[in-house]
Amino acid sequence: MDLGLRDKNVLITGSTAGIGRRIANLFAAEGANVAICSRTEESVKQAVKEMSLMAEGRIVGAPCNIKEKEDYEKWVADMAEELGGVDVFIPNVSAGGGNDSERNWWKNFEVDVLGTVRGVEAVLPLMEETGGAITMIGTTAAVETFMEPQPYNAMKASLITYAKQLSQAHGENGVRVNVVSPGPIYFDGGAWDMIKISNEKFYGITEKTHALGRLGTPEEVANCVVFLSSQAASWVTGVNLVVDGGYTKRVQL
Ligand SMILES: NC(=O)c1ccc[n+]([C@@H]2O[C@H](COP(=O)([O-])OP(=O)(O)OC[C@H]3O[C@@H](n4cnc5c(N)ncnc54)[C@H](OP(=O)(O)O)[C@@H]3O)[C@@H](O)[C@H]2O)c1
Numbered sequence: 001m002d003l004g005l006r007d008k009n010v011l012i013t014g015s016t017a018g019i020g021r022r023i024a025n026l027f028a029a030e031g032a033n034v035a036i037c038s039r040t041e042e043s044v045k046q047a048v049k050e051m052s053l054m055a056e057g058r059i060v061g062a063p064c065n066i067k068e069k070e071d072y073e074k075w076v077a078d079m080a081e082e083l084g085g086v087d088v089f090i091p092n093v094s095a096g097g098g099n100d101s102e103r104n105w106w107k108n109f110e111v112d113v114l115g116t117v118r119g120v121e122a123v124l125p126l127m128e129e130t131g132g133a134i135t136m137i138g139t140t141a142a143v144e145t146f147m148e149p150q151p152y153n154a155m156k157a158s159l160i161t162y163a164k165q166l167s168q169a170h171g172e173n174g175v176r177v178n179v180v181s182p183g184p185i186y187f188d189g190g191a192w193d194m195i196k197i198s199n200e201k202f203y204g205i206t207e208k209t210h211a212l213g214r215l216g217t218p219e220e221v222a223n224c225v226v227f228l229s230s231q232a233a234s235w236v237t238g239v240n241l242v243v244d245g246g247y248t249k250r251v252q253l
Contacts, residue, residue: 012089016040060079066111086126090229112156133228135229164238171237178237183215184210216245
């Protein structure tokens with residue numbers, strides 16, 4: 001299947017490590033031009049260098065903390081100018097889970113919600129004439145009860161409604177908007193690596209809860225994000241694609 005991503009311009013936030021990095025790697029492998037960021041200048045430089053060794057398209061990047069509105073808007077504008085436009089945008093950064101404190105509500109609102117909204121508002125005018133795809137990163141914690149009431153779960157849920165409504169409002173400009181919601185994903189140094197070390201019992205229960213009997217990999221999430229963001233998914237908009245190996249148990253009608 002031709003994903004039609006060659007020479008497309010892709011911006012991904014939080015993309016020097018974890019799931020974001022695997023998404024960036026896969027877009028690059030498909031021949032897209034890719035712009036990355038994280039808060040750490042050294043890791044951006046290193047990731048650009050590593051990715052450029054394999055990529056056919058252009059790989060660019062700059063440090064950016066998406067919590068800083070002006071910094072973030074400048075990153076979008078600079079990357080769009082360097083690449084010559086934006087065809088695909090993946091707002092991937094999250095503040096992660098944490099207990100039900102007012103501090104964490106603000107943190108998840110600022111990073112997960114505003115971090116998505118500000119990016120979307122910066123890229124939409126750039127997509128108006130040419131069309132494009134925005135794929136947000138959700139979580140299964142948004143669609144089923146997970147651990148305890150916490151802001152991460154509820155703030156991520158708000159992205160599903162936001163994406164659906166954006167898809168209705170901007171479809172006439174050829175802009176598709178979707179969400180990919182991963183279940184627990186294991187990779188070295190990631191959140192589930194920490195849980196495996198700190199709470200082996202909970203990790204074991206979580207593994208068994210998956211219909212497929214294991215946690216997912218970041219590459220399995222990246223495959224779905226790249227597909228949904230590509231021309232191969234040209235008739236898909238406004239969906240929340242759950243990518244979880246059968247971790248969630250509800251019937252999704
Ligand atoms: N891991 C899972 O099991 C899982 C499950 C469901 C959903 N998700 C979702 O998938 C997405 C990626 O998760 P992940 O586990 O791969 O995350 P991660 O391992 O924590 O990766 C974070 C990446 O984002 C960068 N970053 C963090 N804060 C940033 C900020 N304020 N501004 C710019 N860059 C920032 C980090 O670099 P610096 O630290 O250098 O800035 C790094 O490159 C998130 O939206 C998460 O909610 C993850």
